[in-house]
Amino acid sequence: MVNKSRILLFSPNIRGIEGGVNRIQPPLGLGYLAAVLEKEGHDVYVRDTALEGYHHSESSGEKGIVIVGESDTDIAKYISEINPDIVGISVLFSNLVQGSHALARITKEVKRDLPVIVGGNYITNSVSDYLYANDPRNQESNLEKELAFMDNQNIDFAMVGESELRFAHLIDCLLTGGDYSLIPGLVHRENSSSEAGKIVINPLSGETLNLQDLPSPARHLMNMEGYFNVGLFHNADTERKRVLNVMASRGCPERCTYCTTPVTWGRKVRWRSPQEIVAEIKDAIENHGIQEVQFEDDTLTSDLSKLNELCDLMKPLNIPWCPPNGIRVDYHQGKHQELFEKMADSGCYQVTLACESGVQKTLDQANKRLDLELIPQTIRTAIDAGLYTHTFWMVGFPGETREEREETIKFAASCGADSYSVAIVNPLPGTELYRQVTKENLWWDGEVKKSGTFRNSHITVDGFKSAGEFECWVEKQNFDLNHLLLKRDPIRAKAMYGERIGFVGIKQT
Numbered sequence: 001m002v003n004k005s006r007i008l009l010f011s012p013n014i015r016g017i018e019g020g021v022n023r024i025q026p027p028l029g030l031g032y033l034a035a036v037l038e039k040e041g042h043d044v045y046v047r048d049t050a051l052e053g054y055h056h057s058e059s060s061g062e063k064g065i066v067i068v069g070e071s072d073t074d075i076a077k078y079i080s081e082i083n084p085d086i087v088g089i090s091v092l093f094s095n096l097v098q099g100s101h102a103l104a105r106i107t108k109e110v111k112r113d114l115p116v117i118v119g120g121n122y123i124t125n126s127v128s129d130y131l132y133a134n135d136p137r138n139q140e141s142n143l144e145k146e147l148a149f150m151d152n153q154n155i156d157f158a159m160v161g162e163s164e165l166r167f168a169h170l171i172d173c174l175l176t177g178g179d180y181s182l183i184p185g186l187v188h189r190e191n192s193s194s195e196a197g198k199i200v201i202n203p204l205s206g207e208t209l210n211l212q213d214l215p216s217p218a219r220h221l222m223n224m225e226g227y228f229n230v231g232l233f234h235n236a237d238t239e240r241k242r243v244l245n246v247m248a249s250r251g252c253p254e255r256c257t258y259c260t261t262p263v264t265w266g267r268k269v270r271w272r273s274p275q276e277i278v279a280e281i282k283d284a285i286e287n288h289g290i291q292e293v294q295f296e297d298d299t300l301t302s303d304l305s306k307l308n309e310l311c312d313l314m315k316p317l318n319i320p321w322c323p324p325n326g327i328r329v330d331y332h333q334g335k336h337q338e339l340f341e342k343m344a345d346s347g348c349y350q351v352t353l354a355c356e357s358g359v360q361k362t363l364d365q366a367n368k369r370l371d372l373e374l375i376p377q378t379i380r381t382a383i384d385a386g387l388y389t390h391t392f393w394m395v396g397f398p399g400e401t402r403e404e405r406e407e408t409i410k411f412a413a414s415c416g417a418d419s420y421s422v423a424i425v426n427p428l429p430g431t432e433l434y435r436q437v438t439k440e441n442l443w444w445d446g447e448v449k450k451s452g453t454f455r456n457s458h459i460t461v462d463g464f465k466s467a468g469e470f471e472c473w474v475e476k477q478n479f480d481l482n483h484l485l486l487k488r489d490p491i492r493a494k495a496m497y498g499e500r501i502g503f504v505g506i507k508q509t
Contacts, residue, residue: 003175004041008084009034011048012091012099013069015060017455022068023232024051025245026224028296029120030090031217036164038218042171045082046221049075049099054230060098067098072106079110086171091120094428097149104154115174118149119159119167121264125430127160127187127201128263132435142438150187150199158187160201161264162209162250211250211272216280224288233294235324236390237419237497239349240291244284248277248310252298254328257366257432258394258425261298269299271306278313285319293321301327304335311346321347326354326392329378330370336378340385350388350418353378358411359404362397366433376415383416388496391417395461395474396425398433398442402463409477413484418496420481424457424474 009030016022027048034044053070060067070078079087087107091100104116126149133143149155159167166183173180180186184205189197227233233243249272250265284290293314300323301307314321332339340351353375357363360372379389393412395405412420427434427449436442442459443449444467449458455474457467464470486493 003172004043005085005171005175006043006045006082007037007086007088007171008045008047008079008082009088010090010100010103011046011050012089012096012103013053013067014050015095015098016057016066016068018057018064018066020455021232021236023234024048024054024227024230025233025243026217026219026222026227027090027092028217028245028247029092030088031219031222032164032214033088033090033167034218034221035215036168037171038221039215040168044218044221045084046218047078048223048226049103051223051226051230054226069099072102075103075106076110079107084114086174087114087116088167089116089118091118091122091149094122096120097122101149101152101154104152108154115156116154117157117159117167117170118155119163121260122429123149123158123187124160124264125260125428127158128430129434131201140439141435142441143435147187147199150189156188160185160187161204164214165209208251208266208268208270211270212276214272216276216283219284219288233324234296235294235322235350235352236421237350238292238294239320242289242291244281244288244290244293245296246277246281246293247296248272248274248300249297249303249306253302254299254369255367257436258428259298260428260430263430265298269302271303274306274310274313277310278317281314281317281319285317291319293319295321295323296325297323298325299328299331300325301331301339304332304339307339308342311342311348315346317347319347320349322350322352323348324350324352324390326352328370329353329355330374333374333378336381337385340382340387344386348387350390351382352390352392353382353417354392355412355415356392356394357397358393358408358415359400362400362404362408365399366397372411375411379416383418388419389417390419390421391415393420393422394425395422395477396457396459396470398436398440398459400462402461405461405463409481413481418485418492420478422474422478422481424455424471425459426456427458 011027011030014022030046034046037044050069057066057068089100089103091097100118107114107116129143130147132138133141133145169183170180184202186202188200190200228242231241249269251269252261253267281293355375356368363370382389393408395408427437437459444460457470461470
């Protein structure tokens with residue numbers, strides 16, 4: 001048993017779009033971490049400052065972009081009230097970076113010697129880029145050779161990769177004066193008390209976490225009612241208002257150039273026990289009145305046996321569910337009809353298909369192993385099985401011509417999907433795409449962008465004079481594509497959107 005302490009875990013304010021839809025849902029990473037720490041005997045507090053101040057926003061200093069969440073004063077007051085021994089900050093995506101730095105600063109203003117630890121997907125991938133840049137073989141990468149977040153003296157430690165169990169070990173070391181120099185994946189200063197201390201990154205062990213060792217996320221420590229009231233979960237068009245986000249697995253076997261998942265979770269897909277997943281859902285139904293489930297997996301359909309078992313266990317719950325993070329178009333191609341029918345029979349109402357491009361050359365260059373011809377076929381099979389089909393598309397890849405971009409939109413319009421999300425390619429730290437764009441200096445105005453949304457253009461694009469012009473073009477494509485169903489099949493559109501028919505810009509006439 002470790003020494004008991006008070007641990008405050010933060011999810012930061014969001015860098016979002018002014019007047020736009022800024023989605024927010026319970027942070028699963030912090031939920032798992034909090035559950036592990038509670039099991040170790042600590043008093044744990046989870047605070048999502050973006051949620052608690054969701055209707056408050058301030059200018060980010062960039063046109064059209066705001067910081068959504070609590071004020072510095074309210075955050076400082078909360079820290080003082082909790083009086084924690086240690087503060088952890090989750091930095092899942094780049095839109096949380098600015099908020100995470102603010103949290104670290106406020107924490108130190110309240111109590112200078114309070115240890116601040118950061119972790120999450122963005123941190124993991126930033127460390128990956130740092131190691132890549134400092135490898136002698138990559139001297140011309142143009143990547144930063146400094147670890148930017150560790151330049152912030154308000155941040156004491158960072159953790160890379162799956163850190164739920166290693167975080168508890170670090171806390172024990174900090175409380176007892178133990179040696180943390182061997183904790184895998186820990187980023188620290190050689191002399192943590194020295195502002196000029198050399199940055200040390202403890203190597204990872206190479207072992208992946210056994211997901212059966214993790215307890216269910218500690219949702220009882222979260223403001224679940226707050227998330228329900230905001231009602232902006234991952235899926236843009238939920239069936240019910242009280243939604244539970246769940247991860248059944250981690251990892252992805254693919255090597256898409258724009259995706260961070262293999263760096264963070266690895267290329268081996270690891271599933272939790274379907275029985276434990278459903279037990280978690282049942283508990284949430286009982287304690288939080290859950291009415292719908294959204295599976296956040298990157299590759300929910302990769303393991304057909306596990307998915308079939310999950311569907312069998314989900315069916316008696318009689319609850320709608322969907323995989324809004326997207327599934328592969330081509331996995332189990334010969335078994336699609338049986339698979340989609342089984343999913344629908346178990347309560348799945350919609351699948352999101354990761355199509356990405358309507359140009360085979362673009363898919364190949366992005367290392368997206370997908371035969372373009374399979375997309376309309378898979379959409380048709382899913383619809384025939386009784387599922388709504390949402391589709392993901394990306395435009396703005398390096399080297400993509402305007403004609404090819406328009407071909408993607410034309411192909412998307414012809415494929416028969418119910419709804420669409422057209423995103424602007426966003427080079428995420430840690431990805432092959434980010435390294436290519438940085439090395440070749442493909443940024444607008446030559447300015448490296450590490451934070452943004454999938455509605456922001458960062459890469460120069462053929463046929464457009466500015467990022468703003470391209471963003472407007474993409475917005476119009478989204479609007480036009482999401483009107484197609486209403487024109488093609490008004491009855492299906494009404495059934496799909498119901499009273500939410502205006503959610504994606506569709507207006508009944």
